[in-house]
Amino acid sequence: MKNLILSAAVILSLTFNAAAAIAKPVNDKAQKTFDLLFKDADNVKWSESNSNYEAFFDSEGIKTRVTIDAKGNLLQTIRYYGESNLPANVLYNVKNDYKGKEVFGVTEVTNKNGVNYRIVLKDDKHYTHINANNSGDTELVSKHKRGDK
Template structure:
């Protein structure tokens, strides 16, 4: 009986939360469609006064944050080494010899474009930050637990 009541409560909660999601404002959707014409698998979430679109564009997983007035606030893209700008990749390869790029998170907002990069080698994962001109800083280094 407890399981039945708990299950019913859970279903009602999910139904109310799904119904409470506001649609994307016309201005936010217009901005998104202008900027990301080739976006696939678009999913929207409402985070207060902003809307986040999760999508894929040219095979790159991306996220765009747009306010209700249609202003683009930030974009985040997730990709590998091949999509890094050449000057950033050069700086990384020069400073972190023997390590390969495991993954990149690119964050673009009013402060510019910054990269959060995970490098790996046989012994460790290295997390670094880089800016658009190739300056890097070490954030953390972890011993690999999968070896």
Template sequence: MKSLILSAAVIFALTFNAAAAAAEPVNEKVLKTFSLIFKDVNNVSWSNTGKHFEAYFVANDIKTRALLDVNGNLIQTIRYYKEDGLPSNILYSIKKAHQGKDIWGVTEVSNHNGVNYRIVLKDDKSYTHINANSTGDSEVVKKYKRGDK
């Protein structure tokens, strides 16, 4: 009985220490940059990838991941949204070039290279993945047959 209690205590302690080690707090520089850029954001989930901190949150129905370095510099943001979040020039360019297809989802990546969009188009027969830049230029990356039809 004593060994059972001792074993349970050891397992509990190891579990607690592992959870505490995984949840490294975000430093002040990172929090300062984050609050400067992303105002009125609630329910932020933080993770540490070693040299970077990643924040995940949802604001105005847009899922966002922000990557910051330990000095508080914003490295990259990735946002996930639908057609209505696209800038009008990108939306026009995509709708014109891919008539008859609906925009199913958008992944926007913003970093030192600029803003790029990975857009998934959908029609009755296929999903089409395209890349677009901030000027509206786009290229088809891959086309997939729909498996649900």
């Protein structure tokens, strides 16, 4: 009798876990917007937060996070990449304004305010955080001594 109860509990547990794994993490409108805009997305993982849906994925080697609301409106796109994906005018101004520094990483944020770039630069002694806009204008945010040197 114990074995029968234990077996039934295991089967029910597996059934509930399988049903939870099949549950759709995103509504149809958000999925339709995503499929329309991000055809080349790989390794897509969805999460829900404050009645919005976030998709995390790779596209052509760039890690990307998008936020889509329940109505299917694209709210924000965040992309993480290196120097080679920066627009030429932005890269030119960064290299010109911060000579001798290497681009360590870029976070590109696109939303209703436009496109902005949060860029981390490094040299032998410091990490420098700057912001840049689509026109290439830059501003210093912070500068930190490198802890790995």
